[in-house]
Amino acid sequence: MTFKRTSAASAAILLAMPTLLVSAETDTSTDTPSAEGEGTFDQKTEVVYATLDAAGEQENLYVVNQFTVNDFGEMTDFGDYTSVQNLTDLTPLEQDGEQITFTAQEEEFYYQGNMDDRALPWDFDISYSLNGENTDVKSLIGENGQLEIQVDTSRNTEGEERFFNNYMVQITMTFDADRFKNIEAPDGTIASAGKNRQVTFTVMPEKEESFTVNADVTDLEMEAIEMAAVPSSVSIEAPDTGEVKEEMTSLSDATAEVNNGVGALQTGIAELNNGTASLYDGSAQFQNGLSQLSGNAGGLIEGSSSIQQALNQMSESVGAGIGEVDTSQFSELPGAFRQIAGGLEEVGNGLTTLSTNYEQVYHALDQAIAAVPEHQITEAEIAALYESEADEATVNKLVESYKSSLAVKETYRQTQEAFAAVPGALGSSTGAISEMSSTLHTVANQLESGLAATNMDESLGQLQQGLRTLAANYSEFHAGLTEYTGGVASLEGSYGELHSGIGGLTGGTAELESGAGALYDGTSELASATSELPDQLQEEIDAMISEFDKSDFEPVSFVSEQNDKVEAVQFVIKTDSLKKDDTEEAEGEAVKEKSFWDRLIELFK
Template identity: 30%
Template sequence: MRKQRRNRQRMRIAASLIMAAVLGSTVWGAGSADVMAKEKEKNVQAPQVSKEEVVYSSLDNQGKVKEIYVVNAFNLPRSGEISDYGEYSLLENLTDTAALTYEGGRVSAQAEKGRFYYQGNMVSKELPWNIQIDYTLDGKPIGAKQLAGASGKVGLTVLTTKNPKVDPIFYEKYMLQVTITLDTSICENIVAKDATLANAGSDKQVTFTVMPEKEGRLEVKTDASDFTMKGISIAAVPFSAGTDMLDVKQIDQLTDGLNQLSSGISQLNGGAQQLKGGAQVLQNGTDELKNGVSEFKNGIVQLKVGADGISSGASLLSSGSGEFQSGLNQAAAAADEVLNGSGKIDQVLQLLKAGTEDLGSLDLGQLIALPKGLNDLADGLEGIQGGFAQIFQTLDDTMSTNPVTDLTEEELGQIQQAMGTASPEAQAAFGKLMGNYQSAMTFLRTYQAVSGNLDELVNGLGTMVENIREISTRLEMLQNMDPDSLKGLADGIRSLADEYESFHQGLKDYMEGIQQMSDKYTEIDDGIRGLAEGTAGISNGIGKSADGAASLLDGAGSLDGGAAQLSNGVSQLADGLGTLNKETQKMPDEMKKRIDEMMDKYTNQDFVPISFTSSKNQNVVSVQFVLSTDEIKKEEVKSEKTEEKTKEGVWEKLMDLF
């Protein structure tokens, strides 16, 4: 019995040594036990004893702690008594058969020089981490017992969080390594994000790492058939990124690259400032262009208003010119009748003149008929006078209501400049318009020159009518006169005949002038009609130019708006690069400072291990945690016959400890 116990103790010591080797334990300082040595009697200070702790804990399938026991190891430079502290429910000497003394939480024992081990089962069931394990089958939660032997899509989630009931130094300084072992003969399509997968025989080991001060959420999914699983193992050791993990040369390259980045950003900032100035100049130019196009558009609009007025006046002038042409045609048509009637009167007067030599032989019957012919002539001339007066008045009203003003050289130049961008058809119409315009202005000047003569013509016809009616009245008086009394009228008749002969000749010349004017005015009327058509064409062309100017203004406005946005964007870019340049100048030094802080943190140079079992323990050089959960297996059917117990080897006995 004692031999078996000693063998068990030796296997536990071997297991502790193996776990220490696996987890890479490192000696940090002197131990924490009191050494009673002979040197004490010689008044020489005894060497200190260093202590190591390996904390073992078994968990159920949900991660709940079932028990915690600690293997305490001491390095004694001399034989003597050790003292250690902790709240234990059970103690066992793993080194020899010497008894352990436990009183008031203090463990004491006599130990030989070298290594000494003892195990203590802790009263507390609190670990530095709270661990929760959940399972799903085909997406639905399931218990571990129900999952054993099941088939389908299996999901496993391990949650690790800080346990506030335990000293936080373990949570802040220790790294967790969680290993889940799956049998590939029953598990396929294993998926585990952020995990390392490795083959171990027919098993697949899925290993997660949870960094210090971090909560862990570890998930594994697999397609399983008749599912079983070994226990999950969790190891916790102080995290330390050794100097071999941090390449100083790479860090130097990084800081050199940051210096180059800062220099490049500085140059980029200079270019952005220049671009900002150029964008501002561009925006100012587009603003001036917009203003210039706006003035051009306003000028084109005003020119269109003038062209519309000219076109309207030319249209009315064309209408009045048509009426004037019609009146001239009527006057020309009546010229022959007027001249015939006037010729007969002239013949009668010439006969009267010839007959003044012998008034006694004068036929008074002819004189009696003469007044009526003169009155008819006066009526015809009065009608012609009224027609002329109406025609001339209509033409005057048309010219007064729609005056046609001469264009200046500057105005003609503006129109020609505006037509420079017009279509070839519009330019051809403009050339035709200018020819018609010159013809119209020639007619206008001719009309202005002869308008006074036309008034004299109308007034002269009125005077002639009055004279003819006076002669008719006098001749009517001759009806009751004695022929002898007519001799006194001889001089008057001769004078009247001579005057009327001159009048008849003037009337003939006037009527011929009317006929010639009627023939020639057709060309003038055609020119006025062409002027109306041309002014309408140029008004339409200028209208299109105005529309084009409006579109050009819209385009200039859009260009100016885009230039303004570009200027604002470039300004913001330049300001941002200025800020970036200012901030990145400090980046290399700041980055080096942060890297130094990170190196200090991850190398844990300032970390001093403390005892997990009791704060009274001193000179602790290493504390490690080894946790394991129950395996998931199907319940075995007990055989009626008791099988002979297989003889256990050393390794089997070692594994029984876990």
């Protein structure tokens, strides 16, 4: 297994070269100050290097510690290391448990500490499939086909949580362009790096992610997958949301206006519903009066028929001869005529009341229907209302009520002429009945006066002629009375339909009022919600910025809480590469422990 140090480790060795060369010579130079007393340092940096196998299991881990020295001399550091190694000069390090003591004679001092059981803050689970089948890593080398690599990242509960919460991880995969074609990485960035193609994924702090890469591969060999973790300490500047806020404010104002309009509509519909309810009550009273009048018409016709029959009989009796006439019955005629006249007066009074009530009901009906709005709502506007956040059932009720109101107005417009003619007809009927009643009173008075002042025997001829004329005229009156009662019955039947229509209108306006109330509740809720949109937008932006802005994170040591003045901690993590056997053997030799000089010499190869 090969593990190459990053540029940070190489830089550490290069920085150590001048000191080593000077130390190897005789003490002829006076440039290097001698270390006396206790040394101090300004800050410390830790670079954590870790190797994983190809599936993501942790193998080795060591830390390169860098100190920016202020005063040369003896200094102390802490860490649970299995072994330590000076990377700056040949001065040995003293290790006593977790305490590391060293003498710094350079402005930058480096040493390496190897660790066995220290857990990384992240777990990396890497799986491979070839042509749709999960495949063992070793068996992939040299294969051809459709390759899929999946990398799952999660928090390692055994690792330090503060790094997981504040560090951003960058995962880089390098693919030889000669071996890998048609590379796809839905959540990654693909870029060219020389003859290679690099795929990069980013894991934000506190996030657990899953990434996949797909490619067509020939003779599979693959470089190590690299993970670099650094503090997400870049302060994120809030975006300019002024224009968006203005648009949201306009939306909020518009919804408020809509809500106000719906509120006014609801008030108007409530008033309309109250009017139609009153109209329905008056119409019910009017219909009851018509029913009573129509019910009494039969008795009126029957009584009038009896009177007509009596007049005819009297006229015939008088014509047959004086001796055959019972003159005692004549004295009863004035009372009978007055009784008929009284009945006609009651009918006239009933018609007068009926006419008055009808005019009131008709006036209320006309005002109520005139108050029904005639707004022409287009299909596009109705469709837009359905697409809004209003309750669909409520919108259905409003549309049905709207169409019903238009139908009522149109029906009323077509029948308005008939309704308007009723008061005139009732007035004419009332006048005719009043005239007949007055005539009967006059006849009764004259007959009574004639019976009192005239010798019966001498006046029989005149009486006979008068009875004939009265009988003939009463026939005409009876025919008119019959026609009148028939008209009342017909009016009752027709008005029943009108009353039923008024009842439907009342039910429709009640449902419309209920629907308008529900719509107003919805628009009120919408207006309330949109009124807070600008502030909610800013709160969401602030929350998102706060989630990823870790600029207030104070670095802590990865190896020991006793270490202070830690300026930065970085993680450099690599998996094993997927190489053929000869390469793996060479890498196996490279794993052997090397001395400091071996590593130094490698820098010049």
